[in-house]
Amino acid sequence: MIEARGLVKVYGGKPQKYAVQDISFTVRPGKVTGFLGPNGAGKSTTMRMIMGLDDPTAGRVTVNGRPYAQHKAPLREVGALLDAKAVHTSRSAWHHLRAMAATHGIPQQRIHEVIELTGLGPVATKRVGGFSLGMGQRLGIAAALLGDPQTVILDEPVNGLDPEGVLWVRNLARSLAAEGRTVFLSSHLMSEMAQTADHLIVIGRGRIIADASIQEILDGQGRARTRVRTGGPEGAQLLGRVLAGPGVSIEAREGCLLEVSGVEPRAIAQAALEQQVLVCELTPLQASLEEAYLDLTRDEVEYHSGALAGRPDAPDDVAAPAAAGRQS
Template structure:
């Protein structure tokens, strides 16, 4: 279990983390989300004792990280996959770590096989691809068979098979009763991996709830409506128009409607004699819910690309003359 109470971290007079408290429970995968500069990395570094809090405290399995006599056996972490001695082989990197905790060679071989490093275990780490470096970092995090696992962007650089492997690994660790805390910028992956989410913005906790609760509370429920013709779609659009109702035409005869229940859509179609071929409630995506939550917390906003697209189109037209 990870417990943070009133955590504050200030760098040069600027607060990076502002009085946050949360608990990461064992037996579930907890995702840690937030825009760039939100305080995620700072929080993870404080959990691992790499940065001292300005105020507050954080414990892992009941103690601050630095007070554990054998920390690798309590908590394993991947925070920076590049933090390795590049001239060593993967095997010797793990053996050196294992030696600090009296961990035997068998465990080193076990995590090498578990993470798919068997074929490259004796190669220099400096020649590893980004994905293989991530696998080595995960192997190091699992070396002490810890009760708590912290992974920062674990799927970075991995191919689809590797992404699926990390997802399965995280869920299997949680199923064993371990505490699993991971961050990722891939909302689609987080929606398939995490049970619970902690969302941070500008150094403050803005959500701490299950994935479903966040989807229900912030996601925009929609319904896909397919009619038999464009004329039917136009007629139904007029029938459904009203306060709080949003209707988007996706293609001829296909609408996406929000702000009204599917039953009411069906009733309106029946009353106006519009043939409906499909009426499908759509699950709001985690990405939509996340963007809604963090809309006011993003430090840097991208500009509108429409002007760029217009300029490109104009330039292409001019070149063709």
């Protein structure tokens, strides 16, 4: 379990910069918890404080009941992938893992096990400096699992992996959680997070803006929509006129297809019946995790790309000429 209470991180300089502002959360065992947020939101800083790489300005964070630095055998308590490139490039994968294992008295049999588990067998004796990005990620995951830890922290674990590797990481995370371990991972791939995580913690500008199950976040963000397909364009036009009203949004997707928000599916069906409009499809739609995430973090993004300019939901300070020269 990971517990953060009143965690604050301030970097020096004038003015001082709050990387993390009084955040509290709990990452529980037995489920995969995703950690999301825009660039610069404080994700990496938070993970570094969990691992004892950065000291908090205020507050406290513990892993399995203790600060990371107080564990006598930390590799056996928590395994982490924060930077897959933090490896001596002249060493082989085998020797890198062997050096780590030696610090904790981990037997060589365990090295063989994690090499087999991560698919590194064919390259185990090759220099890490020649590894592809995906192989580097696999080595980082092998190192995180080396001590058979109760808590696993993975920062962008699917970065550089091919589709088979992405599926493998997804199944690995879920199997670790099924064993009762604490699994905490970050990713920018919303589709992957939707298939992997059970719970989400969303951070923006150093503050927690959501801490809930994926379903709760999906249910709480965006308006319910319904796809309506009629028997012909005339019926779609008629139904659209009947349903129109305050708080109702109707988008014509095709000649016979409408996307309606602000009206319950049952009310749509009743209106169609009263107007004798043939309805061939009536499908409730749920916002995707990507849509829910963008809605949650709309006001928390530090840099906006030019693609946002001109959109009706873009922040007021985003203009095409200014956005084009900003970082993204």
